[in-house]
Amino acid sequence: MRLLRLPRLPGAATAWARVPRVPRVPWSLHTPQLRGLRSAAQVRSDFIEFYRARGHELVPSSPVRPRADPSLLFVNAGMNQFKPLLLGTADPRTPLSSLRRAVNSQKCVRAGGKHNDLDDVGKDHSHHTFFEMMGSWSFGDYFKSEACSMAWTLLTEVYQIPKERLYVSFFNGDPGSGLPPDLETREVWLQLGLPPHRVLPFGLEDNFWEMGDTGPCGPCTEIHVDLRGARDAAPLVNRGCPEVLEIWNLVFMEYNRYWADASLWPLPLRSVDTGMGLERLVSVLQNKSSNYDTDLFLPLILHLHQLSGAVPYSGGPGLLDTAYRVVVDHVRTLAVCIADGVHPGMSGAELVLRRILRRAVRFSLEVLKAPEGTLGRLVPTVAQILVSFVLQSWDSTHLCVINENEAQFLSSLKQGTRLIQRTLHKMEPGAAFPASVAWSLHRDLGFPLDLVDLVLTERGVQVDPEELDQIKAQNKVLALVYNRTLVDQVSEGLCGLILDQTCFYSEKGGQSPDQGYLSTQEAVLPLSDVTSCGGYVLHVVQVSDLIRTGDQVQLHLDQSSRLALMMNHTATHLLSFALRQVLGPTVHQRGSHVSVDRLRFDYSTKSVLSPSQLLQVDLVLCDLVQRDLDVFCEELSLRSALSLRGVRTVDEVYPDPVRVVSVGRSASDLLQDQGQNQNSGLETSVELCCGTHVLQSSDLQDVLVVSERQFIKGISRIIAVTANAAKQAREVGVALEQEVDSLWTRVTGSAPDSLQAAERLAKEVGHLTNEVSLQVLMKTVNQLSSLLPGSYVFLLAQVHSGKVLCACQVPKVRPGLGPGCPALGVRPWVSGPGCPALGVRPWVSGPGCPALGPALGPALGLGPGSGPGSGPGSGPGLNSLIGVF
Structure with a gap:
């Protein structure tokens, strides 16, 4: 037996x-x-x-x-x-x-x-x-x-x-x-x-x-x-x-x-x-x-043997017996799906059924050498086996669906085979088969790429895989969305494109979308956003020339931004692990966002990190980067993934199977080792994640926390940077530390020999304090201007150690808003009396704006006529305000 x-x-x-x-x-x-x-x-x-x-x-x-x-x-x-x-x-x-x-x-x-x-x-x-x-x-x-x-x-x-x-x-x-x-x-x-x-x-x-x-x-x-x-x-x-x-x-x-x-x-x-x-x-x-x-399949196998005239089925692992199993399984699926109203098509379940039909035709024709129409002739046997309990409705129109799709694919196969033969005759000996021809067979004729490889391998020829990957980036526009409506064409304006496939990552899992652009033979389409909508990836582009559904577009991925996102996302996982190592397993992620220039990580905690704890986090991150650990991405069943002790999850619905990203060891190895060491999952970073990541931890070059504050009660927020940004931040930190140390030595050392020397020292300390605080204000102004581009004017000001610090940005397209102009109105960030009109100079970013100090003084609660550098006076006690005009 x-x-x-x-x-x-x-x-x-x-x-x-x-x-x-x-x-x-x-x-x-x-x-x-x-x-x-x-x-x-x-x-x-x-x-x-x-x-x-x-x-x-x-x-x-x-x-x-x-x-x-x-x-x-x-x-x-x-x-x-x-x-x-x-x-x-x-x-x-x-x-x-x-x-x-x-x-x-x-x-x-x-x-x-x-x-x-x-x-x-x-x-x-x-x-x-x-x-x-x-x-x-x-x-x-x-x-x-x-x-x-x-x-x-x-x-x-x-x-x-x-x-x-x-x-x-x-x-x-x-x-x-x-x-x-x-x-x-x-x-x-x-x-x-x-x-x-x-x-x-x-x-x-x-x-x-x-x-x-x-x-x-x-x-x-x-x-x-x-x-x-x-x-x-x-x-x-x-x-x-x-x-x-x-x-x-x-x-x-x-x-x-x-x-x-x-x-x-x-x-x-x-x-x-x-x-x-x-x-x-x-x-x-x-x-x-x-x-x-069993009698669920054997009658179909015997019927297929009669129709094909192939060697009888023996149940072995060879290609011939595999073909028998593929055909009889697939024809059952085709009969049931078509009877339930799912027909071979170009998207979703219909596309899957189309692939099933063409896979069955390929094995029937290429391996069993069965005649055309074999799949359709097997359907009555399927109906007899499954009887009315499974196939509640079946008629000749359903049979026509199979026959028509089979005939269409056979025609494509013959046409594709002829095209391959003609291309081979034109090729030089030893040359690679043109990837453009292989992709055309797949895209236009529905010729499976694995079948192309099979035909070419029999003739001792191969397709250049790199060239084929490059051509795969050319995609067809399946649908256009304009003003929330599906349209056939768009001539100008912002619209959404749904493509047959894409290399762009859409915003999800806390990671920003990829950047880049799309192009046709006539135009370049700058990419504004990539988002997921109803299971589809929507590419939001700015159209300046006519584009229609069915057009071919080339995708151009901004590789530098993709790499930055990969580094920052992996760094987010390492930061989460480092915080657990320093603060203990009670730390839980409460949110994160990965962008090109930085990463943000929110976590539950009773208080902000102390300087010593920040130093420990930095040491853990540096160690992980320097150890050059492999980053593993693999799919596991959701149950297996969640059984890993220490796996990090957030409040999201995860698919099954789920993608697991781990550092240093694969999730499969951790699962196997968990029987002997239940804490194996706690010894490295293991998270459920759908984002993009680097291959080794050393690819990050460096990770540095640049900001940490309490976001709301019980939740703190960390801002961190990687690679060159981390290196520059460390250099700034070292320079700032040296300047502070120098001032500290002079303040705590011998007393100044004159009143003028003491005043100079006080001004240096004040200038250093202003510089640190102004960096925050100016960065905030730049962020606001990027969020609301155009002709908006942004002004931020705050009282710091009794001084008025301000940062302002005025676009050149509004030249009337120059020095001394009283046309700007400012409203307080917090409740308080109205603020007077102000004048600023174009593209000012820093202290010393003309006519700004005397006007801000009363609004900030300083004495009448006060300006930058004045002490606090009577007033409502406002400490910050923002203006957007």
């Missing part, structure tokens, strides 16, 4: 090697009732009728296109249509709100989006783009005891799986999360007759289910079956052994998580969500080691 061999997981080899290799004995030979094996249709029917007899309402499968859920391309789990009930958002006027027990078999597609099995389909015997998820539900009705009891009865009495071949797992708790072990579920299984050695404890990764970083969650118990039997298979559970399979997952939603790192609160309405894949269960009950050997 052929046995499927899958790659072993780490840690599984030892246990797997200890098991004696004896032939698997089908239990159907020892169970008279199973000599006539159940068909897949009977397995599905038995499941549904079992639960209907126990008060569960049959809820029809929803279409594979999600209803009002923009986060999904396709329905990918049985719980999707029950989300409103689980989240407490179900409309009380709908039948869904009154549902207490439910059973269904949900059509699911996993291809594209967060859950994408497309590239794995055909390579193994278990991944599918379309599958059925059979499930039972309790919404505030029964809980653990009844759920486990019903599942046990169904498997052992209805499906007649031998009890001695079943193993169950339960949640053994997680002290770090404050979660106790689920001993209630363990006791239920023991009472049902399972011996203790087949009731196995596992942790968060395997036995705790969460919808996301917030919302309903709870422990789960999984049921595993040993396909061989006559042994103790407990060491093989959850170890990747192909003969010990998980067949059912029972989730008990009893908690609600409000924040990713907060404690869990009990749910007022506890629910049960169970899910069991039909394809896997059928392979178990029909005693097959591969899903493709």
Whole structure:
């Protein structure tokens, strides 16, 4: 009997090697009732009728296109249509709100989006783009005891799986999360007759289910079956052994998580969500080691063999058998999706389905050498297998969709092959295939790039990858947005472009968008902003010449600004880690912003950092930079990522899987090491992040905190800079420190030998104080002028040590606002009497503005006629004001 061999997981080899290799004995030979094996249709029917007899309402499968859920391309789990009930958002006027027990078999597609099995389909015997998820539900009705009891009865009495071949797992708790072990579920299984050695404890990764970083969650118990039997298979559970399979997952939603790192609160309405894949269960009950050997797929494989005339399917790993699996899997998906109203197209789910169809055509034509129209001829067999329960509606018009798209792609393939042949004839020996031709095949004819590589490899030619990457930056305009309306063309003004692909990072996760510009053959389009809108990236540009949908544009990324953003974002992660190292694990991020020139980091604290603490933070940052640590970016399941102790999260909704950025060690290594060292995640920076980062910590060159103040009560704000900006800031700091030290020596040293010397020393101290404070004022004025460009006038002033310090900026486009002009009105930043008219000179930035001091004196509460340098007098006591005109 052929046995499927899958790659072993780490840690599984030892246990797997200890098991004696004896032939698997089908239990159907020892169970008279199973000599006539159940068909897949009977397995599905038995499941549904079992639960209907126990008060569960049959809820029809929803279409594979999600209803009002923009986060999904396709329905990918049985719980999707029950989300409103689980989240407490179900409309009380709908039948869904009154549902207490439910059973269904949900059509699911996993291809594209967060859950994408497309590239794995055909390579193994278990991944599918379309599958059925059979499930039972309790919404505030029964809980653990009844759920486990019903599942046990169904498997052992209805499906007649031998009890001695079943193993169950339960949640053994997680002290770090404050979660106790689920001993209630363990006791239920023991009472049902399972011996203790087949009731196995596992942790968060395997036995705790969460919808996301917030919302309903709870422990789960999984049921595993040993396909061989006559042994103790407990060491093989959850170890990747192909003969010990998980067949059912029972989730008990009893908690609600409000924040990713907060404690869990009990749910007022506890629910049960169970899910069991039909394809896997059928392979178990029909005693097959591969899903493709069951009656869900085998009739399709036999029909495909008849149509293609290829070598018969043998179930091996070779290209021919892979092609069989790809075609029969994909044609099932095509039939179900088209029947549910999803047709191959150019965006979203339609684009994914188009890729599935073309992948199936390619394997059918190129590998199996099947004739045109093969996919369409397989559809009636799909309909017979899935019957009316899955394919509620199917007619000839749906068949035409497949045939038309297949014919269109075949035409493109032939045209593309001819173009490749002509190009090869014109090429010099040893030359690289023109990237422009390869991209044209892909963009204009829909010719897959991997197929281009395959055709060229057979002829000993390759495409220059660098040239191809350069050409990929040329993109097509899919949509234009003008005045919040979709239009076909724009001739001038500010508008938004949606492209088929982009290299620009849109503003999210606290990181500013990329900078750069777009260009066409006729015009340059300066980029004003890049933002995400409804799942699309919107490029806001200034148009001065006609641009239409369908036009080709070239993207020009400002690499210096991208690099600065990368450095500042990585520095933000290092700063967060450094603060935790100095202040302890109670420090939590409360906000951040990464821009080209600096980074801002807000964190919870009881008081501002002391000078010694600032010095310790600086030492930690310098050490991290100098150690030249690798920066790792990888995707993990959300549950795995959050199980890392010390992982930094903020109050956001994270996708699943989620991107994890770590410094020094990869998140995967930390997960593996966590069993021996629970604090491994606390020893480095580990955060969930979607931003751009450098490859090594030394790429930052330097990181320096330049400002730290209390933002609001309990939250402090840090401003830091990197690279050259940090170097310049250090140089300024050193110069300032030397000047202060010099003055301090002169003040604390011998007394001045004359009154004039003492006055000069006092003026130097006052000038130094003014310079430090004026830097802040002038920087604020520059920031205001950049936020409100044009003809605005900005004036800031404040009292510092009894002196009036002011910074002002007047654009040259307003020449009438010159010295002595009384046309400027100033309003106080805080409440107080009105301020007099002022006159300033163009582009003044600093002290000594003409006619400014005497006018500001009364407004600031100084004595009548006072100016800069005068002491405080009577008045309302204002200490700062701002004018914008």
